Amino acid sequence: MTQLLAAGAYDVYFTPIQMKKDRPAVKLSVLGNPLAKTALTKLILAETSTIGVRYQTWQRAIMQRHFETVQTPYGAVQLKVATYDDIEKKTPEFDDCAQLARKHQIPLMTVYQAALAAAGQLAKGE
Amino acid sequence: MTQLLAAGAYDVYFTPIQMKKDRPAVKLSVLGNPLAKTALTKLILAETSTIGVRYQTWQRAIMQRHFETVQTPYGAVQLKVATYDDIEKKTPEFDDCAQLARKHQIPLMTVYQAALAAAGQLAKGE
Amino acid sequence: MTQLLAAGAYDVYFTPIQMKKDRPAVKLSVLGNPLAKTALTKLILAETSTIGVRYQTWQRAIMQRHFETVQTPYGAVQLKVATYDDIEKKTPEFDDCAQLARKHQIPLMTVYQAALAAAGQLAKGE
Amino acid sequence: MTQLLAAGAYDVYFTPIQMKKDRPAVKLSVLGNPLAKTALTKLILAETSTIGVRYQTWQRAIMQRHFETVQTPYGAVQLKVATYDDIEKKTPEFDDCAQLARKHQIPLMTVYQAALAAAGQLAKGE
Amino acid sequence: MTQLLAAGAYDVYFTPIQMKKDRPAVKLSVLGNPLAKTALTKLILAETSTIGVRYQTWQRAIMQRHFETVQTPYGAVQLKVATYDDIEKKTPEFDDCAQLARKHQIPLMTVYQAALAAAGQLAKGE
């Protein structure tokens, strides 16, 4: 995964599948720019046990993203704000929450929830 | 799922996948009419945590379907009859079987099997 | 699932597995009170295609639960409050959020986030 | 799987799991007689990449099984009859159906359904 | 699976999925030559419970394959050699290793490792 992301893959994931002759297996899916196709193909063929790669072109709808900062009782947390037409979603950055949780010795969920609450207040106060 | 089906999706299913950074995840797949594309996209972006949707056009071969009714010792059951060229498959309607099973306090499989048996006799007697 | 829960199961879930002879399968797991063992066993044997059931006794640690109500800009939402020693977690009730989201024609996540924000304020104001 | 079943395992199955460091994996589950424990353990340690095996004792409820033969328009098919208290389930033998389907060049499901129908008549005529 | 491979499928695999109404299911994926499309479609519709098939055209990058034989302390083993540009991978044939392992009553992994070692010497000695 690390090498594929370094080579320009947008995203990488595994799906458990079941192959013939009772063999459990894992399907590797890689999303990437068509320009990175050759590099990603060679990486997959060289580094995994597969002997073939299949390609498909997909269209995508991607939300615009920017970052905002909110103050929680435990410190500042960045929010990833994703927008698409009139849709807006705010998600606290996991790493920020984890860092504050470690610092204050409290559960990560407490920080996450506080950041969400702060995001809600921000929306109302804007 | 409910909202997607209400918004015109033909079918909706989840696939368990494994994402980077040790995150287990679920891939949401939605089959729908190209005309419903915008509505389904906005629904997915608004109601789930994803920030992107990918599209692909698929061809389909679909069996023709109609319904027949068979008599079982427990009451009438509808059969979904699916045909394609010379292929014909008859499947007892789950909800009918479940209702008769509850009414007679017997296992659903008993009703289902009786309906399948009746379907077989119907085929022979036609 | 419906029948098992009605017969006293605490929880029911499916796990995808792979059996011999290339057969994909699903493992049915049922958690229940030992007193319901016979009823649950007979239900599973009667209603599924399995011919055997395996049992195991598990210990459990369960959080205490009670409910609180918070006010959001969209209406009242119940929170499930789970406690264990000094751990406390508040989770907005999914059904309440879904109902308000439908009523106001807004995303469920917006209501959910508002309920979490209200829960955070409740905690601070107590 | 073949070796484990030959060494006395009652059943063997795989479950897809996700391990640390982004490694997809497969859990091997083996059900066997306690007397075969050492043999099965050594087989697993020798033939797979695992370095450890975990054991658990399970109770089991198993249906009694015997076989009956029914006549279908395509030939004789064995039924596996499983009973437990007042529960009785009849399942056409897959291999018999597959063989008749190949012989008559018809779908396996047609034979299977005919065997179920014959099983139903058997039950009524007994 | 057997029938699909006999009818010209390149590969066949199952993916566990979760459908609506709490139904666990399995997605059947078949890779095949476009010329075999009608035959594979009819086989799937006739032999499974599905009422529809979806198609997609994929491009493929496939490694060239040839076989080499290496001598191990346990006997000769075929290696599948896969090449693509400057990438070369050698994989001992599973069936050869299994046969020698049975013959010498040793773990399959021992034979496999010996074949890999012999493959490495072959590469260095060429």
Added chain:
Amino acid sequence: MTQLLAAGAYDVYFTPIQMKKDRPAVKLSVLGNPLAKTALTKLILAETSTIGVRYQTWQRAIMQRHFETVQTPYGAVQLKVATYDDIEKKTPEFDDCAQLARKHQIPLMTVYQAALAAAGQLAKGE
């Protein structure tokens, strides 16, 4: 996962499951020393959305492990040697192989295979 391993868990893994009401879910399994039970329980209840933990005592058979070093054309690689009765398995350390692969700009599998080959020769030469 990171926190559980830091708190004394031997191993941690996820299994995809399907819960009631069409909810896909993930089962978290943690293997640990009974002495770490309270700490692991509180960590799980505090940091995840679950409200309950179930326990089971398992016996284990674990292979003895030590390390050996082999020389490959690309540099030294540590082998993990696992033994149990007369069973011995040698596995090249992933991190060593990855480091040499990066240093020589070659596929990780080439280094891994070279280490396996060297392990085989070591065994013969001892």
